[in-house]
């Protein structure tokens with residue numbers, strides 16, 4: 001039993017933090033594996049969760065490699081913190097650090113974006129015009145939020161005066177979202193929540209902010225004057241059936257209305273209305289608060305590169321990697337980590353943690369003249385907050401199996417305080433350890 005618990009806890013994202021600080025540094029990281037000598041040129045696109053972490057892991061594993069990281073941003077954003085900020089539980093600064101503080105010293109960091117990518121020539125051109133040739137490319141650019149796809153919406157509108165939130169747009173927008181939710185839950189009215197039609201990072205986050213806002217209205221004694229409506233373009237509230245049923249049950253219990261097959265098309269900030277495409281006709285609803293979450297796509301440079309799937313997610317552009325090895329199907333010297341991967345599940349930081357050892361294994365093994373063996377099973381995790389102080393620690397794989405990190409200890413579909421602590425306290429420590437290549 002003890003062995004089972006330990007093994008299981010090591011496979012989950014939060015398991016490492018939950019097992020104590022020692023496990024954070026002794027987890028299945030790369031520090032104990034043998035170093036391999038090489039002069040390979042490795043280029044990493046993006047220094048977010050996946051890019052920073054793989055740079056650290058490869059710098060540990062490889063001796064003599066020329067590792068270059070490209071990212072035009074200067075700030076690193078701890079995005080799982082955005083939901084806590086949007087619920088007034090943390091300040092915007094909670095999610096912000098500098099990109100360079102997470103990168104190893106022995107790599108080259110270029111503070112520019114990739115502007116052009118030529119996988120036939122193994123070359124990337126930066127926004128500043130530098131040309132970088134590589135032997136191996138790791139794509140970890142994450143997603144772009146397509147705000148222009150929502151007619152009438154502009155990020156400048158977000159705040160309490162308009163009643164518009166944008167939990168996904170960044171730490172400052174998440175803080176302004178809180179100001180708008182605070183006002184709505186004081187004054188009452190109709191609150192519109194929901195998710196976009198595309199694949200998205202952390203599909204639980206739109207549900208979490210709905211539950212949190214409802215809980216805040218209840219705590220303030222104002223629930224009676226607030227209506228909550230959740231819209232989703234699909235036919236379910238969550239992609240995994242057993243989680244969908246549980247979320248629906250909670251929404252029913254808490255009198256949150258949900259509309260299936262509704263896609264947000266446009267908003268009118270003056271009139272405070274939102275228009276949705278539905279199977280039969282357009283529907284327009286009035287709101288006092290609306291949380292706008294944009295459709296999500298691969299950055300244009302990736303979509304123009306020839307790395308995207310040709311026959312799947314054609315409007316989104318995720319890259320064509322093998323769902324288990326994360327190696328590109330047509331360019332074997334290219335790997336994907338994180339949200340950019342065109343795989344059926346796994347746009348969470350928790351999944352990134354399990355992309356890392358797979359990509360590291362296949363890349364380092366190839367350099368060492370062996371074949372890599374590690375495979376990604378679709379592990380995705382999301383501490384689904386249901387109230388302040390309560391969450392469900394849902395973890396699942398490609399086959400929609402629930403794969404709890406603490407079987408017998410933490411029931412995945414129960415609203416528990418311990419699962420809340422995982423999100424509120426443990427997740428950031430685990431995430432930071434992952435960035436350093438130690439989890």
Ligand SMILES: Cc1cc2nc3c(=O)[nH]c(=O)nc-3n(C[C@H](O)[C@H](O)[C@H](O)COP(=O)(O)OP(=O)(O)OC[C@H]3O[C@@H](n4cnc5c(N)ncnc54)[C@H](O)[C@@H]3O)c2cc1C
Pocket residue numbers: 045046047048049050051070071072073078079080081082083112113114115140141142143167168201202205299301337338339340347348349350351352381382383
């Ligand atoms: C509101 C919200 C809540 C979330 N909650 C959770 C949660 O509770 N649990 C969880 O596990 N996950 C959660 N996530 C998801 C998690 O943050 C992402 O899955 C994770 O950050 C993905 O890592 P990544 O490296 O793929 O992308 P990112 O961390 O987004 O990093 C991508 C990097 O690539 C850079 N980049 C972009 N284009 C280029 C280019 N052309 N050239 C070079 N660099 C480029 C960007 O500047 C960025 O720094 C949440 C996300 C959001 C937005």
